[in-house]
Each structure stands twice: as C-alpha cells, then as structure tokens.
Amino acid sequence: DSGVTQTPKHLITATGQRVTLRCSPRSGDLSVYWYQQSLDQGLQFLIQYYNGEERAKGNILERFSAQQFPDLHSELNLSSLELGDSALYFCASGRENTDTQYFGPGTRLTVL
Amino acid sequence: AQSVTQLDSQVPVFEEAPVELRCNYSSSVSVYLFWYVQYPNQGLQLLLKYLSGSTLVKGINGFEAEFNKSQTSFHLRKPSVHISDTAEYFCAVTTDSGYALNFGKGTSLLVTP
Numbered sequence: 036d037s038g039v040t041q042t043p044k045h046l047i048t049a050t051g052q053r054v055t056l057r058c059s060p061r062s063g064d065l066s067v068y069w070y071q072q073s074l075d076q077g078l079q080f081l082i083q084y085y086n087g088e089e090r091a092k093g094n095i096l097e098r099f100s101a102q103q104f105p106d107l108h109s110e111l112n113l114s115s116l117e118l119g120d121s122a123l124y125f126c127a128s129g130r131e132n133t134d135t136q137y138f139g140p141g142t143r144l145t146v147l
Numbered sequence: 148a149q150s151v152t153q154l155d156s157q158v159p160v161f162e163e164a165p166v167e168l169r170c171n172y173s174s175s176v177s178v179y180l181f182w183y184v185q186y187p188n189q190g191l192q193l194l195l196k197y198l199s200g201s202t203l204v205k206g207i208n209g210f211e212a213e214f215n216k217s218q219t220s221f222h223l224r225k226p227s228v229h230i231s232d233t234a235e236y237f238c239a240v241t242t243d244s245g246y247a248l249n250f251g252k253g254t255s256l257l258v259t260p
Binding site: 138141 | 179183189190191192193196198237241245246247248249250251252253
C-alpha cells in the first residue's frame with residue numbers, strides 16, 4: 036500500500052459525458068501528479084500540482100482539467116468524453132524536491 | 148527533452164533463470180533513472196532508482212540495475228527469477244527531483260515453471 040488513494044476504482048460512462056477522478060496523496064506530500072496509461076500511448080504524464088498550484092503540464096487535452104484543494108487532495112476532470120479516453124488513470128504523490136513518486140492503484144475509465 | 152526506450156516488449160523466462168530487461172535513455176542533461184513494477188490490476192511500485200554515485204543500484208525483491216552513461220543504458224537484472232516476478236516493468240527518466248517522469252512502453256516479464 037503506497038498510501039495514495041484513488042476513487043473510484045472503476046468508472047463506466049458514455050461518450051460526451053463528464054467524470055471526476057479523485058486522488059488523496061500520502062500524508063505530508065505536497066505534489067500530485069496525474070498519469071494516463073493506455074494500450075496505444077503507454078504511460079503518459081498529464082499534469083502536476085504542488086501545494087495547490089499547477090506546476091507542470093504534459094500531454095493533457097483541453098477537455099481535461101485538474102485542481103488541487105487546500106487539503107491537498109486532487110481531482111481530474113474529464114469532459115466531452117470520447118472512446119479513446121478509455122484508460123487507466125494514475126495519481127502519484129511526492130514531497131518537495133524528492134525524487135520518488137508513490138502511485139495510487141488507479142482508476143479504470145471505460146467510455147462506451 | 149528526455150526519453151526512454153525499452154527494447155523488449157515481452158521477455159519470457161523460466162523460473163530460477165537469470166533475466167535482464169533493457170532500457171536506454173536519451174537526454175542532453177543529467178538524468179535520474181527509475182524502474183517501476185506493475186503487478187496485474189495494481190498500481191506502480193518503485194523497484195529501484197539511480198540518482199548519482201555508485202552506478203550499480205540494488206532494489207527490492209533481489210533486482211539490481213547498472214547505470215552506464217557511455218551507453219546511455221540502465222538495464223535491470225535479477226540472477227534468479229520467481230513465478231511471482233511475472234509483471235510489467237517500466238523504466239522511467241526525469242531530469243530533477245520533483246519533476247514528472249517519462250516512462251518507457253514497458254516490458255512484460257513472464258516467468259514460467
């Protein structure tokens with residue numbers, strides 16, 4: 036158990052819909068990273084937040100957005116969903132200037 | 148930008164045999180290198196990391212990796228694998244602490260009796 040929690044574990048929805056994925060980092064971790072794992076693209080970095088502020092952006096679509104709240108949990112919002120958004124979404128957390136990221140168990144999103 | 152290439156998508160091996168999973172990286176600056184393991188239906192777990200210092204890095208579950216700057220490689224090895232090592236293995240690179248990881252495509256290790 037990494038100490039990072041993600042909810043829900045599974046999510047099935049239809050094209051065009053909007054969903055929210057939630058992540059709670061390890062106690063004391065200020066950084067939250069979101070990654071997408073799909074069969075064709077592999078593991079890709081989406082976005083990073085540090086202590087409530089956006090720190091870095093990766094291959095995140097404009098239809099996707101995220102935020103980190105004062106209690107440090109983070110949410111990833113996916114809208115206008117397409118079939119190709121079906122993937123495993125991981126959240127990871129880490130301390131300031133630390134090299135190690137701890138990954139949550141992931142949320143499997145299926146878009147039908 | 149830095150990138151990682153995992154040269155083998157699948158590696159089948161017999162139980163108790165040695166294994167090497169290959170990883171090459173590309174970067175114009177100094178890098179930090181990682182190996183993560185993903186067991187079926189689970190998240191990623193850190194196996195080992197290279198930040199600086201000794202080029203031979205030992206990790207959990209008997210795995211080790213060697214950083215080779217001249218060959219830009221960071222291959223993962225285990226002298227004797229177990230059935231329980233069957234999993235997906237990812238090599239990752241970053242250029243500084245606190246930065247996002249760039250992952251390779253992964254290598255599926257299948258250990259059979």
